[in-house]
Amino acid sequence: MLFPTHLKPAEPNTATSLENERRKATFSPNEMETFVFGKKKLETREKLLKMMRAEPEIFGMENFYHLSRVEKLDHCFKQELRLVQLLREGTITKEDIMAFSGSFGPQGPYDLTRGMFIPTLEKQGTEEQKEVFLKPALDYRIIGCYAQTEMGHGSNIRSLETTATFIEETDEFEINSPTLTSTKWWIGSLGISSTHACVIAQLIVKGKNYGIFPFVVPIRSTVDHKPFPGVTVGDIGPKFGFNTMDNGFLSLDRVRIPRFNLLQRYITVSRNGAVTRPKNIDPRVTYGTMVEVRAHIASNMGEKLAKAVTVATRYTAVRRQFGEAGKPETPVLDYGIVQYRLIPLLAKAYAMLGMSVEFFEQYIKCTAAIASGDFSLLKEMHAVSCGLKRWSSETAVYGVDTCRHLCGGHGFSQFSGLNEFFTDIYPNIIWEGDNYVLAQQTTKYLVKAANGVSKGEEVEKNDTTNVMRQFANNGASNKGAYSWNNLSSKQVANNNSVLLDILAYRFVCMVNNMTERIHVKGESFEDLLVTSQQVCTAHSEYIVCLYFSRFINRLPSNSPLRPVLDLLFAVSALSFLTRNTGELYSLPESGQITSQLVTDLESEYLEKIKLLRPQAVPLVDAFGISDEQLNSSLGRYDGKVYEDYMQRALNEPLNRDGTGDEIRKRFFEKYIGPTLHGGKGGAGVSKL
Numbered sequence: 001m002l003f004p005t006h007l008k009p010a011e012p013n014t015a016t017s018l019e020n021e022r023r024k025a026t027f028s029p030n031e032m033e034t035f036v037f038g039k040k041k042l043e044t045r046e047k048l049l050k051m052m053r054a055e056p057e058i059f060g061m062e063n064f065y066h067l068s069r070v071e072k073l074d075h076c077f078k079q080e081l082r083l084v085q086l087l088r089e090g091t092i093t094k095e096d097i098m099a100f101s102g103s104f105g106p107q108g109p110y111d112l113t114r115g116m117f118i119p120t121l122e123k124q125g126t127e128e129q130k131e132v133f134l135k136p137a138l139d140y141r142i143i144g145c146y147a148q149t150e151m152g153h154g155s156n157i158r159s160l161e162t163t164a165t166f167i168e169e170t171d172e173f174e175i176n177s178p179t180l181t182s183t184k185w186w187i188g189s190l191g192i193s194s195t196h197a198c199v200i201a202q203l204i205v206k207g208k209n210y211g212i213f214p215f216v217v218p219i220r221s222t223v224d225h226k227p228f229p230g231v232t233v234g235d236i237g238p239k240f241g242f243n244t245m246d247n248g249f250l251s252l253d254r255v256r257i258p259r260f261n262l263l264q265r266y267i268t269v270s271r272n273g274a275v276t277r278p279k280n281i282d283p284r285v286t287y288g289t290m291v292e293v294r295a296h297i298a299s300n301m302g303e304k305l306a307k308a309v310t311v312a313t314r315y316t317a318v319r320r321q322f323g324e325a326g327k328p329e330t331p332v333l334d335y336g337i338v339q340y341r342l343i344p345l346l347a348k349a350y351a352m353l354g355m356s357v358e359f360f361e362q363y364i365k366c367t368a369a370i371a372s373g374d375f376s377l378l379k380e381m382h383a384v385s386c387g388l389k390r391w392s393s394e395t396a397v398y399g400v401d402t403c404r405h406l407c408g409g410h411g412f413s414q415f416s417g418l419n420e421f422f423t424d425i426y427p428n429i430i431w432e433g434d435n436y437v438l439a440q441q442t443t444k445y446l447v448k449a450a451n452g453v454s455k456g457e458e459v460e461k462n463d464t465t466n467v468m469r470q471f472a473n474n475g476a477s478n479k480g481a482y483s484w485n486n487l488s489s490k491q492v493a494n495n496n497s498v499l500l501d502i503l504a505y506r507f508v509c510m511v512n513n514m515t516e517r518i519h520v521k522g523e524s525f526e527d528l529l530v531t532s533q534q535v536c537t538a539h540s541e542y543i544v545c546l547y548f549s550r551f552i553n554r555l556p557s558n559s560p561l562r563p564v565l566d567l568l569f570a571v572s573a574l575s576f577l578t579r580n581t582g583e584l585y586s587l588p589e590s591g592q593i594t595s596q597l598v599t600d601l602e603s604e605y606l607e608k609i610k611l612l613r614p615q616a617v618p619l620v621d622a623f624g625i626s627d628e629q630l631n632s633s634l635g636r637y638d639g640k641v642y643e644d645y646m647q648r649a650l651n652e653p654l655n656r657d658g659t660g661d662e663i664r665k666r667f668f669e670k671y672i673g674p675t676l677h678g679g680k681g682g683a684g685v686s687k688l
Contacts, residue, residue, distance in 0.1 A: 001650055001655045001656070001657060001660060003646060003650060010642070011328070012320070012328050013639075014318040014639045014640065014641050014642065015638055015639035015640055016639075017317065017318045017331065017639060018314060018317060018318055018617065018638070018639030019639070021317050021616070021617035021618075022617055022618055022621065024614040024615065024617070024618065025615065025618035026560075026563070026564060026614075026615060026618075027560050027561050027563075027564050027615075027618070028560070028561075029618050029619075029621040029622040030622075031560070031561060032561055032564075032619070032622035033622045033623070033624040035555065035561055036350070036353050036354070036622065036623075037353075037624065041099075042624065044095070044096060044099050045099070045103070045624065045626075047092070047096065048092075048096060048099060048100050048103075048104055049626055049628065051086070051091075051092065052104065052628055053628075055082065058078055058079060058082050059079060059082075059104075059105075061105060061628065061631050062631070062648075062651075063651065064106075064631065065414040065415065065420065065631075065648075066651070066652065066653060069238060069243045072106070072243060072244050073109065073192070073243075073244060073246065075244075076105075076106065076108045076109055076244045077109060079105065079108060080108050080109060080110045083097050083100065083108075084140045087140075088139070094114075094138065097114065098114060101114065101115075102300055102303070103303060103629060104628070104629055106244040106420075106424055107188075107242060107244055107245045107424065108244065108245075109189055109192060109193045109244065109245060109246045110140070110143060110189060110193060111188065111189065111245065112144075112145050112146060112187075112188035112189035112190075112245075113137065113140075113143050113144045113145065113189050113193070113194070115293065115296065116145070116146035116188075116198070116293060117137060117144030117145055117146055117189075117194075117196070117198055118134065118137050118138065118144070119292050119293075120146060120198050120214055120263070121133050121134040121137060121144075121198070121216075121263070122134060123265070123292075123367075124214055124263040124265045124266060125263050125264075125265060126263075126264050126265055128260075129216075129260070129263060129264065132260075133196070133216055137196075141222070142195045142196050142222060143189065143193050143194050143195050143196070144189070144194055144195070144196040144197065144198060144216075145187050145188060145189040145190040145193075145194040145196075145197050145198070145248075146187070146188075146197075146198050146200075147184040147187045147190065147197040147198060147199045147200065147217075147250055148160070148184075148187075148200040149184065149185055149186045149187065149431075150162065150181060150182050150183060150184055150185055151180065151181045151182070151183045151184075151185040151249070152179070152180075152181025152182065153181070154186075154434065155433060155434050155437040157200070157212060158211070158212065160182075160200060160201065160202060160212055161177070161178060161179055161181060161182035161202075162175065162176070162177055162178075162182050162184070162199060162200070162201040162202065162252070163175070163176050163178065163201055163202045163204055164176075164199075164201035164202065164203050164204065164213070164215050164262070165204045165205075166203075166204065166205040166206070166259070166269055166273055167256070168206075168272065168273050170256070171258070171259050171271060172256045172257060172258060172259060173215060173256070173257050173258075173259060173261065173262060174254050174255070174256055175199060175201060175215060175217055175252045175254075175255045175256075175257060176252060176253065176254050176255070177250075177251040177252045177253065182251075183249050183250065183251045184197070184199070184248075184249060184250035184251070185236060185249050186236065186247050186431070187247060187248050187249070187250060188245050188246070188247055188248075189245070189246060189248075190233065190246065190247065190248030190249070190250060191233075191234060191235030191236065191246030191247055191248030191249075192235060192246040192248070193246055194219060194220065194248075195218065195219065195220045195221070195222050195225070196216055196217065196218050196219060197216075197217050197219050197250060198214045198215070198216055198217075198263075199214070199215045199216075199217045199250075199252070200212050200213070200214055200215075201213070201215055203262070203267070203269075203275075205269055205273050205275050206273050208275075210267070210275055213262060213263070213267055214262075214263045215257060215261050215262050215263070216257070216261045216263065217252065217255060217257055217261065218257070219231045219233055219250065220233070228255070229255075230252060230253040230254060230255040231250070231251075231252060231253075231255060232249075232250070232251040232252075232253070233248060233249065233250045233251075234248060234249055235247065235248050235249075236248060236249050240423050240426065241420065241422070241423020241424045241425075241426055241427070242423065242424050242426075242427055244424075259271070266278065266281055280373070280375070281375070290432055290433065291363075291381065291382055291385050292363070292367075293432045294385040294386065294388075294389035294432050294433065294438075295359065295360060295363045295385050295389075297389045297392065297393060297428055297432060298355075298356060298359060298385065298388040298389050298391075298392045298393075299356035299359065299360050300356075301352055301392035301393055301395070301396035301425075301428065302349055302350075302351075302352030302353040302355070302356050302392070302396075303353070303623075304396045304400065304421075304425050305345065305348065305349040305352060305395065305396040305399045305400065306349040306353065306620070306623040306625065307417075307421065307623075307625055307629065307630060308345075308399060308400040308403035308404075308418055308421065308422075309342070309345050309346050309349050309399070309403060309620060309623075310620040310623055310625050310630065310635050311403060311407070311416065311417055311418055311630060311632045311634050311635030312342055312345075312402075312403035312406045312407055312418075312634075312635075313333070313342065313346065313616050313617060313619075313620045314617065314620065314634070314635050314636070314637075314639070315406075315407050315410075315416075315634040315635060315641060316331065316332040316333040316338055316342065316406055316407070317331055317332075317333045317616065317617050318331065318639050318641060319331065319332045319407075319408070319641075320332070332406075332408075333613070333616065334613075336606075336610075338406060339609050339610065339613055340606070340609060341402055341405075341406060342402075342403070342406055342616075343571065343609045343612050343613065343616065344571055344572070344575045344609065345399045345402060345403065346568075346612070346616060346619060346620065347568045347569075347571035347572045347575070347612070348395055348399065348572055348575070349399075349623075350548075350565070350568045350572075350619070351544055351545070351548045351568065351569070351572040352392055352395070352396070352544070354547065354548040354551035354552065355388070355543075355544045355547040355548050355551070357547075357551055358547035358548075358550050358551055359384070359388060359547055362381065362384075363381060363385070365377065366378060366381040376460060377462075379445060379460070380445070380460070380462045380463075380464060382441070382445070383441065383442045383445035383446070383464075384442075384464075384543060386433065386438040386439075386441045386442045386536075387438070387439070387442040387536050387539055387540040387543065388540055388543065388544070389428075389432065389433065389435075389438060390429075390433075390435040390438045390439055390442075390536065390540065391537065391540035391541070391544065393428035393429045393435065394429055394435060396425060396428070397422070397425055397426055397428060397429050400418060400421065400422045400425060401422055403418060404416065404418045404419065404422060407634055410633075410634060410645070411634075413633075413645075415632065415633040415634070415644075415645055415648045415649070416632055416633065416634045416635075417630050417631050417632025417633070417634065417635055418632070436529075436533065438536075439532055439533045439535075439536035439537075440525075440529065440532050440536075442536045442539065442540075443511075443514070443532035443535045443536050443539075444525070444532075446464065446511045446535060446536075446539060447511060447514055447515050447518060447525075449464060449465050449468060450468055450508075450511045450512055450515040451515050451519050453465060453468045453469055453472060454472070454473075454512070454515065463543065463546060464539070464543075467504040467505075467507075467508055467542075468508055468511070470504070470508075471504065471505050471508040471509070473512075481501070481505070482501075482505075482591060482592060483497065483498045483501045484498050484501065484502055484592075484593075484597075485592055488600075489597055489600030489601050489603070489604050490600075490604060492597070492601065492604075493570055493574060493601065493604035493605075493608065494566075494570065496549050496552070496566060496569055496570070496573075497549075499545070499569075499570065499573040499574070499577070500542070500545055500546060500549060500573070502577060502593070503538075503541060503542040503545055503573060503576060503577065504542050505587070505591060505593075506538055506542075506577070506583055506584065506587065507535065507538035507539045507541075507542050509587050509588060509591070510531075510534065510535045510538050510583065511535055511539070514528060514531055514532070514535055517531075534580075534583070538583065541576040544572070544576075545569065545572060545573050545576070548569060548572065549569060552565045552566065552569060564612075564615055564619070567608060567611060567612055567615075568612070568619075570604075570608050571605070571608050571609060571612060574601060574604060574605035574608065575605065577601060578598075578601060578602050578605050581598050581602070584598050585598065621637075633645040633648055
């Protein structure tokens with residue numbers, strides 16, 4: 001199909017409009033990109049882009065939106081094979097593959113062998129087990145998955161039904177799925193790919209249940225890929241999104257495995273059935289893989305949100321609607337209601353990216369301590385990872401959806417790059433712990449810590465408990481803790497540390513109130529589940545801003561990047577504080593968070609959104625997300641939105657020369673023609 005080529009260009013030109021936006025920058029986007037992501041990550045990004053551009057027949061994604069699910073899987077398997085070949089050639093590293101999976105395309109079918117199977121082997125296997133299982137997994141000689149979730153159990157992992165019973169006579173474990181609901185379900189990389197599964201099952205020795213532990217179970221032959229006897233395995237079928245991942249089901253009918261296949265770093269079963277565990281081991285260490293995955297989710301969501309914000313910002317900067325008669329129409333981004341919806345998401349994307357650097361450093365510190373036998377950091381890391389996974393996934397998922405809406409009708413097109421992207425990241429609010437359940441875990445830790453602080457007990461020192469002490473008794477014993485006293489709303493809004501103090505004071509007061517209701521008034525935690533959601537959110541918002549501020553403070557005070565980063569921080573913090581002003585109004589009067597201050601902070605928030613407007617396009621440019629990664633007509637770097645949009649539409653199979661003509665002819669002859677001319681067509685004789 002040919003489209004007219006004699007049409008005159010639209011004025012103002014979209015490409016020119018975007019260039020004009022870039023001239024407003026008060027900072028260097030390149031310098032910002034280097035600061036946010038680091039030189040190493042940018043070098044990896046450039047290396048992977050070069051790889052993709054060298055082999056477009058394998059890595060090109062421009063036709064991806066036209067493919068069926070099977071065709072998409074075929075495309076991703078082809079990419080996976082090429083990545084493994086390049087790894088074995090030494091052209092790329094395993095870290096490069098992880099970066100590719102996270103940033104350059106849809107989730108590949110081997111992602112869970114990299115993201116969960118291998119980390120479990122690394123952290124819970126013995127050196128001998130690593131030689132047998134980890135070494136071939138790293139070289140893709142075996143492909144694995146992490147089989148925990150069951151059809152009948154997700155969040156309540158302690159009640160998993162799959163059993164692993166020690167058979168002393170043969171020195172084996174018998175892995176069994178006793179019921180339909182015990183079938184492992186939703187397991188990524190299982191439906192088609194995996195040869196092995198790390199099965200989480202109830203360990204039973206001599207009739208005693210020791211709880212859930214990981215077992216490596218061979219499920220398919222590495223020779224012909226057929227399932228082993230007793231193994232029923234398959235794909236769970238089409239989903240709302242994430243359809244390039246082969247989520248599968250697994251039922252094990254008394255499958256025997258060697259005793260050696262129980263990962264034994266933190267538990268040992270001897271030949272005669274003696275069960276031993278190292279001393280001073282926190283039992284939650286066996287949940288280490290989940291903590292790691294939650295840490296990765298919290299770290300990765302910033303890049304996901306940045307992608308959507310890039311598309312929406314560039315498009316609303318060039319899309320024009322309404323305006324004064326006789327003048328060019330107004331860029332959509334100039335309308336206040338659009339800024340109110342978009343600019344805070346831009347700020348939160350930066351907050352997430354900055355937070356993730358600090359958070360992952362904390363996670364690495366925690367895992368290093370655990371490796372040396374120190375479990376003192378695990379409790380807070382578990383609580384913080386639950387809260388940040390919840391906050392970051394909800395902020396990113398709902399933020400991407402908002403970006404789709406901001407693109408108007410064209411946001412509904414797959415060519416926006418936001419629809420399949422939205423459905424692919426949506427599961428992050430559910431998997432690795434339902435967000436409502438995770439909030440309860442975080443809040444239980446907070447209440448326990450607050451109760452200990454209030455009683456003067458020895459409570460571990462960390463970022464959370466430090467501010468609990470600072471605002472002990474809601475600050476009544478430490479009037480100097482109220483750094484916002486005697487400051488105007490503008491002074492508060494322009495001071496990062498004061499904003500942090502208010503965020504801390506808010507969450508501490510909310511935790512203290514909940515603690516009093518439970519430990520003094522005798523209310524049950526179960527009756528306060530709605531409150532627990534609010535407490536968890538307030539705590540996570542404080543942690544996000546705390547980590548983001550530390551990230552910003554890595555820059556010297558005179559850095560040209562500081563002013564815009566401080567503005568991004570202020571918009572993030574003020575969006576949190578004004579999200580539900582009822583929380584501020586309910587704080588103790590002694591804190592002097594007056595109604596006037598709250599009202600004025602809302603005004604400051606709107607003012608700072610306006611101040612960020614001119615920097616919006618330069619700020620999304622600083623994310624450095626390539627057109628290949630965006631795969632979006634609306635978010636193109638060069639601003640040629642409508643030209644690309646039309647070209648993609650012409651490439652639709654219904655419109656292509658040859659295939660399009662044949663399809664249209666068939667539809668006309670079978671259906672449209674008989675409709676127009678009164679024939680029966682393909683419907684046949686009525687069966688009524």
